[in-house]
Amino acid sequence: MLLRTQGRGRGVRRPVLRHPAQVVVTAFLVADLIGTLLLMLPASRAGAGSAPVVTALFTSTSAVCVTGLTTVDTATYWSPFGQAVILGLIQVGGFGIMTLASLIALFLSRRMGLRTRLTAAAETRSVGLGDVRRVLRGVFVVTVVVESVTAALLTARFRTAYDDDWGTAAWHGVFHAVSSFNNAGFALFSDNLMGFLTDAFVLLPISVAVIIGGLGFPVLMELARRVPVRRWSLHTRLTLSMTAALLGGGTAFVTLAEWGNDGTVGGLPPLAKLLAGWFHAVQPRTAGFNAWDYGQVTDETLMGTILLMFVGGGSAGTAGGLKVTTFIVLFFVIVAEVRGDRDVIAFDRRIDHRVVRQATTVALLGVAAVVGGTMLLTELTDLPLPDVMFETTSAFATVGLSTGITPQVGEPGQLVLVVLMFLGRLGPITLVSALALRQRTRRYTLPEGAPLIG
Amino acid sequence: MLLRTQGRGRGVRRPVLRHPAQVVVTAFLVADLIGTLLLMLPASRAGAGSAPVVTALFTSTSAVCVTGLTTVDTATYWSPFGQAVILGLIQVGGFGIMTLASLIALFLSRRMGLRTRLTAAAETRSVGLGDVRRVLRGVFVVTVVVESVTAALLTARFRTAYDDDWGTAAWHGVFHAVSSFNNAGFALFSDNLMGFLTDAFVLLPISVAVIIGGLGFPVLMELARRVPVRRWSLHTRLTLSMTAALLGGGTAFVTLAEWGNDGTVGGLPPLAKLLAGWFHAVQPRTAGFNAWDYGQVTDETLMGTILLMFVGGGSAGTAGGLKVTTFIVLFFVIVAEVRGDRDVIAFDRRIDHRVVRQATTVALLGVAAVVGGTMLLTELTDLPLPDVMFETTSAFATVGLSTGITPQVGEPGQLVLVVLMFLGRLGPITLVSALALRQRTRRYTLPEGAPLIG
Ligand SMILES: [K+]
Ligand SMILES: [K+]
Numbered sequence: 001m002l003l004r005t006q007g008r009g010r011g012v013r014r015p016v017l018r019h020p021a022q023v024v025v026t027a028f029l030v031a032d033l034i035g036t037l038l039l040m041l042p043a044s045r046a047g048a049g050s051a052p053v054v055t056a057l058f059t060s061t062s063a064v065c066v067t068g069l070t071t072v073d074t075a076t077y078w079s080p081f082g083q084a085v086i087l088g089l090i091q092v093g094g095f096g097i098m099t100l101a102s103l104i105a106l107f108l109s110r111r112m113g114l115r116t117r118l119t120a121a122a123e124t125r126s127v128g129l130g131d132v133r134r135v136l137r138g139v140f141v142v143t144v145v146v147e148s149v150t151a152a153l154l155t156a157r158f159r160t161a162y163d164d165d166w167g168t169a170a171w172h173g174v175f176h177a178v179s180s181f182n183n184a185g186f187a188l189f190s191d192n193l194m195g196f197l198t199d200a201f202v203l204l205p206i207s208v209a210v211i212i213g214g215l216g217f218p219v220l221m222e223l224a225r226r227v228p229v230r231r232w233s234l235h236t237r238l239t240l241s242m243t244a245a246l247l248g249g250g251t252a253f254v255t256l257a258e259w260g261n262d263g264t265v266g267g268l269p270p271l272a273k274l275l276a277g278w279f280h281a282v283q284p285r286t287a288g289f290n291a292w293d294y295g296q297v298t299d300e301t302l303m304g305t306i307l308l309m310f311v312g313g314g315s316a317g318t319a320g321g322l323k324v325t326t327f328i329v330l331f332f333v334i335v336a337e338v339r340g341d342r343d344v345i346a347f348d349r350r351i352d353h354r355v356v357r358q359a360t361t362v363a364l365l366g367v368a369a370v371v372g373g374t375m376l377l378t379e380l381t382d383l384p385l386p387d388v389m390f391e392t393t394s395a396f397a398t399v400g401l402s403t404g405i406t407p408q409v410g411e412p413g414q415l416v417l418v419v420l421m422f423l424g425r426l427g428p429i430t431l432v433s434a435l436a437l438r439q440r441t442r443r444y445t446l447p448e449g450a451p452l453i454g
Numbered sequence: 455m456l457l458r459t460q461g462r463g464r465g466v467r468r469p470v471l472r473h474p475a476q477v478v479v480t481a482f483l484v485a486d487l488i489g490t491l492l493l494m495l496p497a498s499r500a501g502a503g504s505a506p507v508v509t510a511l512f513t514s515t516s517a518v519c520v521t522g523l524t525t526v527d528t529a530t531y532w533s534p535f536g537q538a539v540i541l542g543l544i545q546v547g548g549f550g551i552m553t554l555a556s557l558i559a560l561f562l563s564r565r566m567g568l569r570t571r572l573t574a575a576a577e578t579r580s581v582g583l584g585d586v587r588r589v590l591r592g593v594f595v596v597t598v599v600v601e602s603v604t605a606a607l608l609t610a611r612f613r614t615a616y617d618d619d620w621g622t623a624a625w626h627g628v629f630h631a632v633s634s635f636n637n638a639g640f641a642l643f644s645d646n647l648m649g650f651l652t653d654a655f656v657l658l659p660i661s662v663a664v665i666i667g668g669l670g671f672p673v674l675m676e677l678a679r680r681v682p683v684r685r686w687s688l689h690t691r692l693t694l695s696m697t698a699a700l701l702g703g704g705t706a707f708v709t710l711a712e713w714g715n716d717g718t719v720g721g722l723p724p725l726a727k728l729l730a731g732w733f734h735a736v737q738p739r740t741a742g743f744n745a746w747d748y749g750q751v752t753d754e755t756l757m758g759t760i761l762l763m764f765v766g767g768g769s770a771g772t773a774g775g776l777k778v779t780t781f782i783v784l785f786f787v788i789v790a791e792v793r794g795d796r797d798v799i800a801f802d803r804r805i806d807h808r809v810v811r812q813a814t815t816v817a818l819l820g821v822a823a824v825v826g827g828t829m830l831l832t833e834l835t836d837l838p839l840p841d842v843m844f845e846t847t848s849a850f851a852t853v854g855l856s857t858g859i860t861p862q863v864g865e866p867g868q869l870v871l872v873v874l875m876f877l878g879r880l881g882p883i884t885l886v887s888a889l890a891l892r893q894r895t896r897r898y899t900l901p902e903g904a905p906l907i908g
Contacts, residue, residue, distance in 0.1 A: 238905045299832045299842075300833060315907065323908055325906055330818055334815050334819065337811050356811075357787055357790070357810075358791065360784065360791075362907055364784060364788055375754060375757060378754055379754060385840045386840065388753075431908060447803060449804070452559050453886050454777055454812070454882030454885060
């Protein structure tokens with residue numbers, strides 16, 4: 001973070017964020033490296049010896065990018081110390097992305113000359129220390145509150161229903177609460193959450209924490225300040241409506257697609273099917289816990305889940321994917337085009353064509369990353385194409401769901417996934433911020449050309 | 455076609471095209487229906503009885519939409535009369551789409567207030583009878599010339615190298631020439647062109663006819679008029695450069711992906727591999743002949759071919775897909791965004807944001823159609839997901855390549871493919887023309903909203 005140090009006293013606003021993209025990437029690389037080194041310590045392993053570097057790198061990247069893909073069993077491969085390192089990386093990664101993305105959003109909204117509700121201050125072209133403190137405090141409070149409540153609920157359930165002693169129950173409660181709110185999807189059970197498929201007291205608190213973390217800090221702040229609905233920002237309206245649509249539609253789709261599948265919920269009563277459907281509509285966006293075996297789901301669920309993963313959650317939160325706003329903006333582009341409107345309109349607000357172009361660019365480069373990753377992984381392994389597509393999307397969208405092939409992709413394949421996780425976690429946000437800083441204007445206007453389309 | 459009949463003498467330009475989308479859809483539905491009825495005649499079948507309605511409908515749609523997917527063997531299921539009906543449908547479909555799409559392009563370019571090189575006349579808001587005659591004559595000449603030359607080359611080869619008698623050689627020559635230029639992909643051999651995998655004298659004439667037909671009439675006219683390169687329209691520049699890139703890149707990719715595959719070209723010498731690679735890089739855009747078994751290709755080729763099929767060929771020609779200009783415009787959107795340019799620039803021409811929005815809309819709705827079709831077909835059948843994705847893309851892009859599952863999708867599945875072929879053939883062009891006619895302007899400007907992206 002580039003601090004201007006020539007501040008002339010307390011009253012002067014000191015700009016802090018100058019090159020946000022570099023700050024974010026550097027911070028994550030450093031955290032990832034420290035995590036890798038810690039996980040290579042013999043103390044981090046449950047068994048003898050120390051973890052190989054690729055295993056440590058993969059796990060550290062997966063944790064700090066809050067993805068949740070694993071090549072080794074988190075429950076048995078790592079010692080309690082190793083698991084604590086993973087927990088720390090998840091917390092640092094989730095807190096870091098939420099804070100930095102919020103600061104960048106603040107920064108960009110000022111660059112674009114728009115007021116933001118995050119701050120009552122007048123427009124300025126950079127983000128000051130006061131803003132940084134305000135965002136840090138806000139994210140901290142949200143994190144502590146949501147994680148504490150979730151941890152308490154889960155601990156109580158583990159203690160009362162599963163005969164864990166208080167220590168184990170509390171450790172499990174805290175770990176899964178942190179993993180939920182930060183959309184990490186790491187679990188301390190060898191089969192992830194498959195032992196809890198019908199337990200609403202475990203699945204519901206986790207789902208709620210996942211959704212809250214995935215809405216993103218700007219939306220949470222607006223909700224926390226009890227801004228009246230009719231004064232909600234466009235960003236909040238778009239995020240909440242798209243989230244509701246994806247949760248509702250996703251639950252209906254997944255529940256119906258698995259209804260008669262004996263490999264997952266075929267044998268369960270209807271209400272249990274609905275609970276499982278809901279949980280697995282929440283997880284692709286983008287927490288990545290699983291309470292059923294994705295190696296056993298129908299092709300419909302596989303495809304639907306790939307789409308949900310690709311879309312992901314809200315901006316400036318702990319969710320991954322290309323973000324709901326990216327896609328709802330593209331949806332309104334279609335609407336505008338079909339209606340013949342000159343402007344792209346959403347909820348009575350005009351969306352600038354620069355925002356439309358950002359959304360188009362993010363979506364296209366996202367498709368390119370997933371397709372490229374799938375090609376590479378297909379080349380490096382002999383695994384079935386649908387599983388590879390699922391795995392690649394899961395890595396890029398930092399979801400962490402898998403049909404079970406992660407340990408089989410080999411070391412080159414793991415490195416591909418590492419790159420995808422990093423790209424997926426930091427790509428969209430750094431792309432948008434770097435691009436927004438580079439707006440240029442030509443002195444002259446070129447003649448127009450109109451190629452035929454379609 | 456809505457003819458204004460109150461023309462007041464020869465000097466008055468009479469507008470002809472008023473509702474181009476309706477004209478095109480109606481014309482194709484009528485042709486499809488007539489084709490279906492003809493193919494249901496007992497005379498159309500080689501064996502006893504007459505073809506079932508779904509088989510006739512599927513074949514007629516596949517022919518008139520110049521797709522080439524088949525549920526029955528064209529060589530043995532249909533009588534020579536039936537094959538002639540198919541040939542007629544291909545010719546009507548190819549000629550029809552090329553003519554109508556060119557007229558619509560002319561119409562739209564005038565609506566958008568731009569001069570077009572198709573006509574030297576001053577701007578007017580509609581297309582007159584003179585234009586219709588000019589386009590019809592142009593398409594007719596191009597069709598006859600390319601098909602005749604191709605037919606002559608193929609006939610000579612069939613006669614000299616394969617011991618066909620002159621009648622058979624000529625019939626095969628004409629049929630495959632028409633099928634090539636119109637990007638139809640129907641063949642009179644039960645294994646399509648698999649008997650000619652190493653025969654350059656068959657594969658090259660077909661490739662060239664396919665490419666010429668797929669460039670589209672506006673580009674062909676500009677080339678035929680020997681417009682100097684530096685005065686080429688943006689449309690021609692974009693189409694030719696993207697076509698060259700896809701042919702070059704596609705050939706390299708497919709050749710390398712199949713290099714060691716014994717199921718296709720593994721056992722052939724390098725030059726034969728290159729020939730086969732070239733041929734199968736040409737076919738997905740979007741002729742659909744195959745000289746190897748797509749059930750045997752590598753996953754890399756399968757994925758690469760899906761992408762090539764989805765992109766397709768040039769606008770206002772016989773090729774399908776979403777068209778090369780759609781994607782190269784989106785590519786320049788990314789370039790503009792990454793460089794921070796205010797305008798989208800391609801070859802020193804500014805691309806209006808309406809064109810960008812058209813491209814975005816066509817691409818997104820295309821993805822939606824393919825994903826939706828894949829979902830439906832997955833639901834209706836138990837076929838492997840990669841094959842279903844391949845089949846759906848092939849139908850929507852009117853390519854006609856298949857891993858071999860077409861006869862296994864069942865009647866409901868065939869109807870899904872029929873709808874996809876129709877949508878893919880007529881969707882993009884009618885969408886763009888219908889949309890362009892509906893440009894509206896609001897009297898007031900709404901306040902701006904700027905959701906976070908990525
Ligand atoms: K995750
Ligand atoms: K075709």
